[in-house]
Structure formats: C-alpha cells, structure tokens
Amino acid sequence: MPRRRTATVLTACALLAAPLTACNGSSTGGGGTNGDTLTLVSAAAPASLDPAKANVGSDNWFVNLTYDSLLRMGPGGTVTPDLATAWGYTGSGNREFSLTLRAGVRFADGTPVTAQAVAASLNYARTHGLNQSWDSAIDSVTATGPLTVRIHCSSPHPDLPQLLSQVLLVGSVISPSGLAHQEDLGTASYGAGPYVLDVAHTVSGDHYTYTPNPNYWDKSKIHWKRVVIKVIANPTSALQAVETGQADVLGINSGQVATAKGSGLAVTMSPAAFVGVNLVDRAGVLAPPLKDVRVRQALNYAVDRAAITKAVVQQYGQPTDEISLPGLDGYASDADNHYPYDPARAKQLLAAAGYPDGFALTMETQGFLGIDLVTQAVVAEWRKIGVTVNITTDSSIGQWLGNATSKRFPVLGFGYGGASTYLLSLDWMLPHPTAFNPFASQDPQLTSMLAAAAAAPAAQAPALDQNVMRYVVDQAWFVSVLRMEGIYAFNSHKISGFSAGVSYIPDIAWNTVPAKS
Secondary structure (H helix, E strand, C coil): CCHHHHHHHHHHHHHHCCCEEEEECCECCCCCCCEEEEEEEECCCCCCCCCCCCCCCCCHHHHHCCCCECEEECCCCCEEECCEEEEEEECCCCCEEEEEECCCCECCCCCECCHHHHHHHHHHHHHHCCCCCCCCCEEEEEEEECCEEEEEECCCCCCHHHHCECCCCCCECCCHHHHHCHHHCCCCCCCCCCEEECHHHCECCCEEEEEECCCCCCHHHCCEEEEEEEECCCHHHHHHHHHCCCEEEEEECHHHHHHHHHCCCEEEEEEEEEEEEECCCCCCCCCHHHHCHHHHHHHHHCCCHHHHHHHHHCCCEEECCCCCCCCCCCCCHHHCCCCCCCHHHHHHHHHHCCCCCCEEEEEEEECCCCHHHHHHHHHHHHHCCCEEEEEEEECCHHHHHHHHCCCCCCEEEEEEECCCHHHHHHHHCCCCCECCECCCCCCHHHHHHHHHHHHCCCCCHHHHHHHHHHHHHHCCCEEEEEEEEEEEEECCCCEECCCCECCECCCCCCCCEECCC
C-alpha cells in the first residue's frame, strides 16, 4: 500500500479507542499561567512529534502543545482564528483558498511566522506527511505577500478549513529551522505553540515534558507552568489514578462509565467512530457472490445491529447502517435503519441471486479495540443464512495494514473515526486503492455524485453529501453495525474547559484550564 494511505487507517484506530488520561499536581485559580503541573497520560507513545507524520487522534496532544495551527476548530465544528485571522475560498468550485496571517507572531526560536514559512510548512506536509490522502488535491501553496498565502487545488477540496486546524494537524506550522533539520522533527519541537518540548526532562516512549513558550503570541492561552505526558498502557491504572485524586481526566470505555460516575467523576461523550464489516471485493474478484448487490444487501439484512450494539457497547452507542456520525455533513438519519433485521428477506435475496444454500468467505479483522467482537457477532449472524466465514485476526495495526491492502481478503472488519464526506470518500469511495477500498471499487455514478458535492457551495454541500451516503448504503458497499461514543471522565473540581465533540479531540493546549477554587 502506498504510504500516503496509511495515516487515515491509523487515524481511525486512534479515534476509536486509544485512552488518554491526565493528572494534575496542583491547580488553582483560572486564566494565564496559574496551574502548576498538568500531567497527561497516553495509552501509547506518539508515532512522531512531527505534525506531518503524527497519528491524528492518539498523537494530537503531543503535537498541539508545541505547534499552533493556521485555524482552530471547536467541539461543535466551528472554525476560528489561530495563526491565520482571515481565510476563505475565492471564486467558485472550492479550488482556490486564501489565508491572511496574524502579524507579529514568532516561532519558539524567535524567528517570525511569515507567509513564506507557512507555505514551506504546508508544502512539506503535503509531500512528506502521512496525511497525503487528505491533501492530495492541493497542487501548490505560495506566499502572495508577507502575511498572505494562496492554496491552489487541482480538483475541488471543500474541507481546507478543517484540514488546516489543530484536529487534522496539516496546518500545524513548522519553523524554517525545523524544515532544515527534518531528521530531528520526530523527537523535538519546532513550532509556534504555547509550549516547547523540554528535551532534558523527556524520555521518548516514557514521558514528555513541556514548558511555556516565552515567545508565544498570546500568554493568556498558557494555563500551566509545566505539562507532562506519561505513557501508561493500562486503562484500569489510569482510572484508579483519577479516583485517588492524582489524575484529572481520561478516556474510558463503556465498561468503565459506571465506575467513573460512582467515584464522583464527571463524564462527557460524543459520537466518535463506527464499526462493522467492509465488503471490499465488490467486483467479485475473490468472492464472486459479492459482485451481486442483492448478495451484499442480504448480508446487511441478516445482521441484528441492535442486539450487537447492546452486547458490545451497552447504551454508549447506537446501531447504524451508514459510515457517518450525527453532526457531520454526510449523516443521513433515514439511512441509519435502511436494512432492518430481516433474515427471511436475506435468504430470499440470496436465493434470487443464485445462492439458496449460501456460500463461504474469508475475512480479516483486527484483534483489538473491540473490532473483533463486532466482526465475530456479524459472522454468527451470517451463519444463520448459510454464509460461513474463515476469519484471520490480526494483533497489531501494522499487521492489519498489510493484510487489508494485500487483496487476499474479500471482507475486512473495520473501525473508523468520524470524518467529513469528502475526507471519507478519499478512503472509502473513490476508485483508488486504500486500506478501506483495496480493490479500488469503481462506481461512475458515485464518483460523479462525489465530484458535484466537493465543488458545491457550502450551503448546498450537506444535502449532496447525504445523498452520497444514501446511495452507498443502498449499494451495500459495507455492513456498518454500530457507532460508538468517545467517552471521557474528569474531575470537574480540578479542571474546566474540557469538552468532547464529534470528530474532535479535546483541546488541551488552549481550552483545558485549572478550575476556579
């Protein structure tokens, strides 16, 4: 698989489950540098501190502390200024995008944040970064003045404001010094964010220490004298740390909610990911039955999504037939129950397609993050209509990436974090090979619908995106089973400003502050 496709796979996994927790030494007051030490705990070490090569989701806190982004996205999806104060598309078709930068901003090393520096950083991200699938439409980035930047796209890209925010990291601006020392970007910080990495008190893979950036453009955004991120894999230990007052906030799973609430912790949640089975061999190369849409639809009708959802995530998720989340542009509420549980109808469709006795399949799935539990439940349901499955279960993301892109499996278990329809289409729906479309399935009508939605004015795009979702659900490209909540527990007496949102990673760098006593 081309490297440019790996990031979105890792993104999905990161958004699905990787728990993050935070510990606090002492905290008083509010606003400015008035907290002592905020210690965050991550379930895994970052893939890289280079924003272009970090994993969106699991690595955001490591990166966002030291790199300001061009734009800032809030939990409701609203985009606000950061390093850029004005932005927008020019002309029609979502191909030309301009930014005006904030005047007087310096990188942590004291050099100015100029349009030339921003253009160089964006060009590095689009040519060297893991997220090249998301910015593949960007053809050039140029400085048009000391503080103005123009982005030209070879095809419509309607999601540049989101792409350039702190959530997706592409707009996390790297200094000229950092670009001159690319070999160091993975273990050092070269940004213009509120903090800098304290290398002397950092051990890669174990703990990362951050101290305030003396050159930061808005000192009121610096709320802590020190931030430490410790790598601790055991979520039970993390919850116990919060319960004993050593920790402030952590990501938890559905089975920990009752314990967290019973300990007096506040709990917040938001739709975070969807899980199911991907029918990737839609041309029937390995599994001829999958070429028939009636067979793919039968596999959808055969699944009792409500029962599986209750068993896997209890009340902290909902059954769904689609691959979008409430609050995102492509979410169509009427597509959620397009395939009501109906095994009799499933058998009728199989018989009409020439498979009255069913058939056999091979499948790959992930043996982590709960994806395998959903996969096994689906397989059990299919067995009732005569479809048997031989499952290969992977134990690591790397192993899964290799198998998913090998074109040896016609069916894949999946977990994927929420994304806009345009970004989603780059992985799932357009005819090029990815881990979620390894056979590069082609559907001219779908491709045409996606092109129209990508070029549409912002006010018209959601309706077009929702029609895309209805179409791909009806064509049964996948068997989505459930969407699950991203759940966090925190001590509201110690911190405030911590909030979750759909397709959003809680903002530690700016918004999580000491609670007022």
